[in-house]
Amino acid sequence: MSADIQDTKTDEPVYVTEALIAEDIDAYLVKHQHKTMLRFITCGSVDDGKSTLIGRLLYDSKMIFEDQLASLEHDSKTVGTQAGDIDFALLVDGLAAEREQGITIDVAYRFFATDKRKFIVADTPGHEQYTRNMVTGASTADLAVILIDARQGVLTQTRRHSYLVKLLGIRNVVLAINKMDLVDYSAERFYEIVSEYSNFAKGIGMESFLPIPISGLKGDNIVTPSTAMPWYQGPTLINHLEVAPINDTEMQEHPFRMAVQWVNRPNLDFRGFTGMISAGTVRPGDAIRVLPSGKTTTVKTITTFDGDLDKAVAGQSVTLTFNDEIDCSRGDVIVQSDNPCEVADQFEATVVWMAEEAMLPGRPYLLKIGTQTVTATVNQPKYEVNVNTLEHTAAKTLALNAIGVVNISTDRPIPFEAYAENPDLGGFILVDRMTNATIAAGMLHFALRRSQNIHWQTTDVDRDAHAAQKNQQAKAVWFTGLSGSGKSTIANIVERKLHAMGKHTFLLDGDNVRHGLNRDLGFTDADRVENVRRVGEVAKLMTDAGLIVLTAFISPFRSERQMVRDLMAAGEFIEVYVDTPLAVAEERDVKGLYKKARAGQLKNFTGIDSPYEAPEDAEIVVNTVELSAEEAADRVIERILAAIG
Incomplete structure (x- = not known):
């Protein structure tokens, strides 16, 4: 195994054998351990040549061993590269699907070094559906190389990636106009693209960028100046990478x-x-x-x-x-000590949505920032950004790859700084609490003033005193199930019997609260989330008052039921799953709702065109096919009495 490198004193090639490596390993490590490390990404639209460029950098920096080179030459012939040319993208595109389609799907990280500096480069995908991968690669980068195919010019994905680069705080940007060999190394075409990109860059607040005309395939202006473009007098790409500033510094x-x-x-x-x-x-x-x-x-x-x-x-x-x-x-x-960062629990932030399912305003997500994890809710977007026109458009939610500005609330105050000042304390991700999937990345702008002006007021009569006065323990008994399952009927019987026993109770019914507290809400997924959030907060206040509060709501999503559980003290929340098969509930159809839903007259109806996520670990499960409403109520009461002693 050997690699051809250049002797810096004689300019003669030196073949690095395993014996030579063993002999000089200590000297090599000493030489490289004090070099600075630049992290950069390559991004842009599909087939702009990102992987080819990185492959060329690896090749020209002599980071390829002889056996790798032989394999690369063989594979290049297999994929039909022109005679004598090497397909450098094969060095980076490691997934079988990437090689088959000739695209990048995952983020590929590669290491290489020159005499002046070490580098870690992330090859990020150009397809719109993999924008989330590009955000991942850019999150730790000191510099971005934005590639443009000289034949295609500035495309939608070029704009999207440029906007994300600006959003993520990468101030050092190289505009690499690639495939100049395919436009006859035209200076006119180069300056035409630079002019178009400059207008866009000004619109997003990008202060500066360095345009370089290159050919990743031919090697023009990558390591050595191109003889085919004497009209360009600026630095080569590697020259600029060797002197670019590093964030840590x-x-x-x-x-x-x-x-x-x-x-x-x-x-x-x-x-x-x-x-x-x-x-x-x-x-x-x-x-x-x-x-x-x-x-x-x-x-x-x-x-x-x-x-x-x-x-x-x-x-x-x-x-x-x-x-x-x-x-x-x-x-x-x-x-x-004398210059601390802020602490707050409500913020304005920019969010890049990265999940297939759209954002649900009001739904609780996990927010990871720095080394801490908190629960957070995201409000309806203030606006969504159109990356082509930079227009701010109205939006009720954010879909896959959408970028929007939102208000976020966390369940407790967190130390932070604006992302523009400190990415480590201002950058965050949102994680789905049920699946643990990363669904968004975001950047904090500032704390909302109300988070600083509102303080928790201490009262003399606390929740324990309220419960003691009533001679009971507060509980939140949450009935969930399909429409027609019998939730309200069973909950009503339970309250009647508890009241007869002298217990202090209150029943919150799904239909009843929509006449007042939630009269402004519809039945979209987002409105259902907000419906449960409001009722959960009211239930929390009632348990603080020492009551046994019963709620009868479809509450179709596990995430929101978990949110309410988290509001309560340990052991205070009792989930009752009224387990009734859809066919049975639909057969009952006391209110005629299923009939309307089947006829298309009632949209977003749970069980028909809106999902119901059954509890996976409810404290009580009652099957209303096997039990009457009275029997189900008795089972629930037995469990409540056991819980409150």
């Missing part, structure tokens, strides 16, 4: 910030807080503050695997110890 000028990843307790004599410094510099003796608690202390030591440090900077992973015993745990953020 820039972040060292900011105030100190470090999100705690874990509490390091190897023994009883050591307690440190480990994480990666996202901004600023820290030294032993520095005054720091832990957020969100606000507790202050000073740094005692900065510990690493290689020993203690006198100073640590952005980009380094370290363990800090404190001079005082204060509470600090995973998810907290350690900051400069």
Whole structure:
């Protein structure tokens, strides 16, 4: 196994054998360990030549072994490349589907190095359906190379990726106008594309970009200046990559910030807080503050695997110890004491929706930011961005690949900074609580003023006092099931019998609340989510008052039922699944709703054209085919009485 590299002193080729590698490995490691690392992405529309460009960079930087080169030459003939040409994209497109279709699907990461710098490049897919993969690749990049096919010019996906690059805070952008060999290396065509792109870039607030005419296949202006384009006097692509600024270096000028990843307790004599410094510099003796608690202390030591440090900077992973015993745990953020970041629970943010199913405003999602995870709800979008025209359009939801501005509320205050200032503390993802799938990526803009102006008011009579006065334990008994399953009937019997026993109860019925509290809501999925959210909040207030509150709602989605459960104290929520087959419920059709739904007169009806997600682990299941309403009610009462003693 060998690779052909260049001797920098003699310009003669040197064949790197395994013996030579073994002999010079220490010298090689010493040479490379102090080089800076630039992370960059290639993006653009389909078939703009992203994979070919990366393959060319690997090839020209001598990062291909002899056996890989032989395989590459063989595979290039198989895919029908012109005689003498190598299909460099095959070095990057690793999935079988990618090679078959000639496209990139997944994000491919590759490493290469020059004498001046090390690089990690992410080859991101150009297809619109894989935009989420592009966001993933761009999230850690210092620089973006946006490719344009010289024959096609600026396309929709070029605009979308450029907008995302700007949104993700990548300030160093290279506009690589590729396949110049296919337009006869025309300077006129190059400047025409640059002019068109400049107009778009100004519209999205992109301050600057570097245009370079290239041919990934032929190697023009990749490593060496092109003899075919003497009219271009700017740097080659690799020349620019070697001198481009790196984010970690820039972040060292900011105030100190470090999100705690874990509490390091190897023994009883050591307690440190480990994480990666996202901004600023820290030294032993520095005054720091832990957020969100606000507790202050000073740094005692900065510990690493290689020993203690006198100073640590952005980009380094370290363990800090404190001079005082204060509470600090995973998810907290350690900051400069006299220049802390904000703490809030309501924000404006830009969201890139990445799931096949559209966003449901009001539905609770998991929000992961820094090293912490909280529950968050997303309001109806303020607007959606049309990436072609940059127009702000009205939207009730966000579909796959849509970009919109929304308000977000979290279940507790979190330390943050605007994404533009600190991507580590301002960038987040949304995760579906039921499937654990990542469904969106977002960037925080600022805290809403109401999150700073509204405070929780302490009252003298608490929820325990309310319950004690009623001589009972508060419970939320949540009946769920299809329309016609018998929820309201059973819940009504349960309340009547509990009332007769002297229990303090209240029944919230699905139809009844739509006459007042929820009269403004329809029956779309989004309205159903909001319907349950409101009722859940009311039920929470009633349990705070010490009541046994019963609710009878279809509440078709597991996520919203889980949201209500999370509002309650442990053991306070009792889910009752009224298990009635659809055919039986439809046969009953007391209100004639199924008949209307089947006739197309009633849209979004659960069980017909809107889904019902049956509980997977309900505390009580009653089958109304096997049990009468009275028998089902008795079973529920038995469970309630056992729960409240």
